[in-house]
Amino acid sequence: MGATSAKPLKKSPRGVQQPIVSAALYQEVAGRLREEIFDHVLQPGEWIDELALVARYGISRTPLREALKVLAAEGLVTLKPRRGCYVAEISREDAAEIYPVLAMLEGRCAYEATRNLDDAAAERLQQCHDALEVAAAANEIRQFFEVNQEFHRIVQEQAGNRWLIQIINDLRKVLKLSRLNSLSRVGRLDSSLAEHRLILAAMLDRDAEGAEAAMRAHLLAGQHAIQKQMDEGAPRERSNT
Known part of the structure; x- marks a missing residue:
């Protein structure tokens, strides 16, 4: 039996060989x-x-x-x-369309996370929030932002809905294209912290509807702060909620 020949490259419908990219x-x-x-x-x-x-x-x-x-x-x-x-760069119109959708999705995420919340996850959320309190007291905006991201990640993890998480992460990627930083607005750091207190309190009380409403309000407040900056032509930094 003769040696088998190598398989030819697969051809496209037009018969043109396509290069294989790693x-x-x-x-x-x-x-x-x-x-x-x-x-x-x-x-x-x-x-x-x-x-x-x-x-x-x-x-x-x-x-x-x-x-x-x-x-x-x-x-x-x-x-x-x-x-x-x-x-890409998001416009005021983009933000106006994205934030309400994100608020709805993250609200649902908080709802599902609250229904699934166990004691270990509740402790992690409490510790995360305690770190937010420390960062806010020191006016450490960058640290607050990082801990805030972790808080939202834990909520998403507890929700356990991979489709919901995927869509939220895709939308948050787009929001990162904004150069604006809502936390740099006077009073926004304290407002964001107060919003997180409400979210945490509802979750620890196992109040799924309350957690959903608080999370939605939090995201929409972030939208309002970003749009105010856009209207005012504020210094351009990274966006966050």
């Missing part, structure tokens, strides 16, 4: 770009210099372009014909 490589590139966008190394609205990125990452343009397609599907970059690729 999934690990373009996904890694997408991950690095995503981090740079979220950290505002690549600023909202900024044109993406593909040649500079190719040189900086030490890669060819093929995995870079595949990575940009991934980010475009996530809404993090915008591909403009004959003009290139730009980091």
Whole structure:
């Protein structure tokens, strides 16, 4: 029996052989770009210099372009014909549309988390909130933001609804494209802390409806603060609630 021949490359319907791109490589590139966008190394609205990125990452343009397609599907970059690729930037209208949806989803998440809450998770939420109190007292906005993210993550984890969590995370990715920081507004840090107190109290009381309402109110208050900054042309920083 003769040696078996290698299988030919799979052809597209048009009969043209398609190059195989290393999934690990373009996904890694997408991950690095995503981090740079979220950290505002690549600023909202900024044109993406593909040649500079190719040189900086030490890669060819093929995995870079595949990575940009991934980010475009996530809404993090915008591909403009004959003009290139730009980091997306959310407008006042975007915020007005996204926040109410996020408030509804995170409210539902708080509802499900409260119904599933066990004593261990309740203790974790309490400890997380205690850290929020400390950060607020010291006016440590960055620390408050980080702990706030952890508080919301624990709520999502307790909800245990992977579809709900996926949609929330996708929307939060888009909100990170804003340069505004609602916590920098005078009084917003204290307001956010008070909102978290209400959320925690409802959850610890196993009041699912109350937790849902408190979480919705929290997100909508964040929307109001961001939109006030947009109206006032405030200094541009990272958005958070």
